[in-house]
Amino acid sequence: MSEVFDVVIVGGGTAGLALATRLSEDPSLQILVLEAGEDLTEDPRVSTPFLGSSLIRSSADWQFRTVPQIGLGNREITVPRGRLLGGCSALNNFLFAAPSKYNVNAWADLGNPGWDWSSFSDSLRRTYTLTKTSEEIQGNGPLEVSFPEDTEWLRVWKATLANLGYPTSLDSLSGEFYGAYLSAISIDHATKQRSYSGNAYLQRARPRPNLAVYTETHVEKVLFDGSKPTKATGVQYSQGGLIKIATARKEVVLSAGAINSPQILELSGIGDAELLKSLGINVIVDNKHVGENLQNHPTVGMCFEVVDQKGFETMDGILRGEAPAFAAVQADYEKQIGFGTKGNLEVAAQLPVPGIETPEGKQEIEKLLSNKGLRNDSEKTTEAFAKAHENFVSSVLISPTKPSATYLTIPGFATYAADGTIAGPPPGNEKYYSAIITLAYPLSRGSVHITSASPSPSPSPSPPSIDPKSLSHPLDVEILARHVHFLQAITATAPLANHIVPGGKRNPSAPPSPPSFPDLDAARRYVREWATGSHHFSGTCSMMARELGGVVDHRLRVYGCENLRVCDASIFPISVGASSVASVYALAEHAAEIIRSDLGLARA
Known part of the structure; x- marks a missing residue:
């Protein structure tokens, strides 16, 4: 036929x-x-x-x-x-x-x-057509793209990154990436349905x-x-x-x-x-x-117990499969509000290698890049492409404004199981805030x-x-570990630090607090043991x-x-x-x- x-x-x-x-x-x-x-x-x-x-x-x-x-x-x-x-x-x-x-x-x-x-x-x-508000619409493409409503978590996240010296006005559609931002999402502003x-x-x-x-x-x-x-x-x-x-x-x-x-x-x-x-x-x-x-981007997550506070709601009841929480999400969705109207990964940041803004930090990364023993090319990769790929990634890693990792945050317990599936919160009534860190440009x-x-x-x-061949290139482990190690500096900085329970619970695989990782070796081990792949x-x-x-x-x-x-x-x-x-x-x-x-x- x-x-x-x-x-x-x-x-x-x-x-x-x-x-x-x-x-x-x-x-x-x-x-x-x-x-x-x-x-x-x-x-x-x-x-x-x-x-x-x-x-x-x-x-x-x-x-x-x-x-x-x-x-x-x-x-x-x-x-x-x-x-x-x-x-x-x-x-x-x-x-x-x-x-x-x-x-x-x-x-x-x-x-x-x-x-x-x-x-x-x-x-x-x-x-795409981007709808910021019913009055502010840009473009006329087929996809309906919008921004979710601002939340207290967004305010706290941006203020925390600002206190660490990063910009907070990034436009995720501009082609320029550096700092904290609220990501656009492929959800119709009017119907709250996937586009x-x-x-x-x-x-x-x-x-x-x-x-x-x-x-x-x-x-x-x-x-x-x-x-x-x-x-x-x-x-x-x-x-x-x-x-x-x-x-x-x-x-x-x-x-x-x-x-x-x-x-x-x-x-x-x-x-x-x-x-x-x-x-x-x-x-x-x-x-x-x-x-x-x-x-593929290697990625790793960590969860932090947070104070149960009005205005700082989390998704933990939904993620635990609690019927009342799911019913509440459905009811809110009919009103076109709440967690059910978005993907809940939109509060984010794109950050350069931690410490690269200092002369000492730059020198340390340059030393890593000069180590030819780090190269771990496939036998079918041409030398010319391997060099071009390495030069591109190197240019990112030594820049104080070019991000080498994306941080996605979730108001709730969300991390990865050993096989890469999503792991939900343990039984209980604790509230969590989570961060997933993704390496932007792997050399593996x-x-x-x-x-x-x-x-x-x-x-x-x-x-x-x-x-x-996830994390087959040692430099991928090194850079991802540095970002994981830096996460403890973020969570120890106000105002986010004020919302995290001192000595509170973490995801079971994470080291106890404080500190999360006493040194980079601990962060490297965590990355090896718990990193998975984004899709x-x-x-x-x-x-x-x-x-x-x-x-x-x-x-x-x-x-x-x-x-x-x-x-x-x-x-x-x-x-x-x-x-x-x-x-x-x-x-x-x-x-x-x-x-x-x-x-x-x-x-x-």
């Missing part, structure tokens, strides 16, 4: 639906989107912010796991990935932050003209006769021209037990994400020839960098590869080998020159192939320093302009 379209997009997630929406604005193009998961756009678990976490470890989640991570004490870490229409944008934590200017410019410096901040920020602005690619972008395009979206379809491989074996002509997919073919007259675009897109390339014969031959796959393009350069690089020639899922599912995977189909280790060029075309592109976070050669979803939307807008131009079509 076969159907014919102009463009076939594999993956109806964050990027795929945004790209399909923009390309289908041209009525001359017939567009098909193939999504493995269900259409849950009417499911309240997707649209209602406080129900979103219930989708994790459900059928809407690929439920991947990493291989044992040596840098994390051989722990396996959960890898939630969206398996539904809208992808990860349908089950993420709502944070909507631009990438930094110097982050994006670093992509351009890797041989990618047209990907500098001035160009990419134009694409970002096309993604994501499924209900924001796609709802604009659904009525169009030139767009088809198939759900519960699993793409098995890209198909190639028999007479020109590197020219993509469509894809083979399974649906309802049947094997079908979608033919693409002009383009096949993989938008399946940093875990699934490299798998599809390998199943199609594009990847390391040695691996492909060992699995009996015919080699179309030999490129050992497919699936390599996997990056891993990989994701297929383990079988059979597409997964199949009658005998063969999950991919996901190995981010911002990137890099596995990197956009850079092929001689550097690239998989796609600056037009997102797969090297060695015709009519085949990749459009998702896998193309980011250096990870986005903060939450990556805004960057993925901007990527889709950027890609739509590129593809339209390459096809000789006018901008819609």
Whole structure:
């Protein structure tokens, strides 16, 4: 069974639906989107912010796991990935932050003209409409983005960081990051519902006769021209037990994400020839960098018991699953107020390496950077890219104003279990305040590869080998430990210190107070034992020159192939320093302009 379209997009997630929406604005193009998961756009678990976490470890989640991570004490870490229409944008934590200017410019410096901040920020602005108040609205993009209401916790957090010498007026959409801030969130200001690619972008395009979206379809491989074996002509997919073919007259675009897109390339014969031959796959393009350069932010959390005080409410009753607390959240949500209307991670800060503002601190970091023994490159990473990556991270670490970590705070007990799942508060009636610290630019690089020639899922599912090599680079441990150690200085500074119970309870794995960590060695041990990964995977189909280790060029075309592109976070050669979803939307807008131009079509 076969159907014919102009463009076939594999993956109806964050990027795929945004790209399909923009390309289908041209009525001359017939567009098909193939999504493995269900259409849950009417499911309240997707649209209602406080129900979103219930989708994790459900059928809407690929439920991947990493291989044992040596840098994390051989722990396996959960890898939630969206398996539904809208992808990860349908089950993420709502944070909507631009990438930094110097982050994006670093992509351009890797041989990618047209990907500098001035160009990419134009694409970002096309993604959203920001509503600050009903009178103050900026932009006209499909996504509804807003700011949650100010709280006493926000006031205390900003005042505490100001007392430590940091600015507190950061705009999370500006591309400039340094200090404390309130993050924008992808929640509709008027309805308090999640705004994501499924209900924001796609709802604009659904009525169009030139767009088809198939759900519960699993793409098995890209198909190639028999007479020109590197020219993509469509894809083979399974649906309802049947094997079908979608033919693409002009383009096949993989938008399946940093875990699934490299798998599809390998199943199609594009990847390391040695691996492909060992699995009996015919080699179309030999490129050992497919699936390599996997990056993810290592992250670690800590919880502090706080004084029960009016105006400083916490989510602990909700997180404990107490029925009265959940009923109260539902009642408040109907009034469009309270914890249920947001993700509750919005009170945040982006900070440089602690102490870097002093001559002694800078000298200490420079000494670390000069230690060549710190380098721990993958054997498949080119020396040129390893050096470029290292130079970029070094430029961040020695700067007193460039953040090397993000601090997300939560009014309640929220940290990670050993396998990376969220751990709720222990029984009792204590109140907590938590901080999760995420390393912005890890130097650790891993990989994701297929383990079988059979597409997964199949009658005998063969999950991919996901190995981010978390904390395999010693510098990642060192910098993250310094931020964890600095957290005790934050919590010991007024006014936040006035709200923390002296000698109070912590998460069970944390050292008792005071002090939390008597020295950096203690912080390093804590990081090794309890760090996990955030869910911002990137890099596995990197956009850079092929001689550097690239998989796609600056037009997102797969090297060695015709009519085949990749459009998702896998193309980011250096990870986005903060939450990556805004960057993925901007990527889709950027890609739509590129593809339209390459096809000789006018901008819609």
